Amino acid sequence: GAGVSQSPRYKVAKRGQDVALRCDPISGHVSLFWYQQALGQGPEFLTYFQNEAQLDKSGLPSDRFFAERPEGSVSTLKIQRTQQEDSAVYLCASSSGTGVFGTEAFFGQGTRLTVV
Amino acid sequence: GESVGLHLPTLSVQEGDNSIINCAYSNSASDYFIWYKQESGKGPQFIIDIRSNMDKRQGQRVTVLLNKTVKHLSLQIAATQPGDSAVYFCAEKEENSGYSTLTFGKGTMLLVSP
Numbered sequence: 001g002a003g004v005s006q007s008p009r010y011k012v013a014k015r016g017q018d019v020a021l022r023c024d025p026i027s028g029h030v031s032l033f034w035y036q037q038a039l040g041q042g043p044e045f046l047t048y049f050q051n052e053a054q055l056d057k058s059g060l061p062s063d064r065f066f067a068e069r070p071e072g073s074v075s076t077l078k079i080q081r082t083q084q085e086d087s088a089v090y091l092c093a094s095s096s097g098t099g100v101f102g103t104e105a106f107f108g109q110g111t112r113l114t115v116v
Numbered sequence: 117g118e119s120v121g122l123h124l125p126t127l128s129v130q131e132g133d134n135s136i137i138n139c140a141y142s143n144s145a146s147d148y149f150i151w152y153k154q155e156s157g158k159g160p161q162f163i164i165d166i167r168s169n170m171d172k173r174q175g176q177r178v179t180v181l182l183n184k185t186v187k188h189l190s191l192q193i194a195a196t197q198p199g200d201s202a203v204y205f206c207a208e209k210e211e212n213s214g215y216s217t218l219t220f221g222k223g224t225m226l227l228v229s230p
Binding site for chain 2: 004031033035040041042043044045048050055056091093098099105107108109110
């Protein structure tokens with residue numbers, strides 16, 4: 001595809017439900033990042049993959065959050081037993097290099113998760 | 117689309133005015149900064165970047181100024197247009213072992229009236 005694609009665009013979950021958010025990065029991009037953006041805030045780093053290896057998961061807020069990229073392309077962010085504080089936009093970015101900077105990195109449109 | 121800018125600092129300007137958006141960063145060791153534009157319902161879009169060995173960089177209608185002494189960045193937009201209305205974030209690079217990530221500021225909403 002032409003850019004980073006995320007699905008679904010919108011997700012409403014009942015508290016306690018598990019959700020899975022998908023990111024299709026630009027083909028061939030080595031790096032994949034997940035960010036969480038609460039309403040009225042800047043994006044906050046969650047986790048980083050270099051190919052299929054998850055090199056950094058320091059931003060994941062709790063053990064209810066899990067991310068994978070098993071074949072080094074598509075990534076899934078899973079949230080178990082969702083809580084209201086998980087409501088946010090989840091952004092995925094991919095990069096041809098090993099950093100999210102410059103014109104080599106692109107963000108998807110995000111998935112807006114609302115937990116009710 | 118949905119607003120990403122509730123409760124953000126807001127700058128309101130008239131079309132044709134010049135806009136200046138400011139940002140303070142925290143890490144004096146940061147050596148690379150980016151300004152992003154985020155329109156409602158979209159992901160952040162790269163505008164312009166600057167390395168710490170520079171104090172000014174110009175793009176098309178945009179200029180970024182870096183003052184390392186006071187850890188301050190600004191984004192200047194010339195002849196602001198309604199299409200410039202969006203939330204603007206500055207971000208600083210965080211170095212790790214073998215990769216880098218970005219730390220974003222809180223953002224400023226720019227509203228341009230025709």
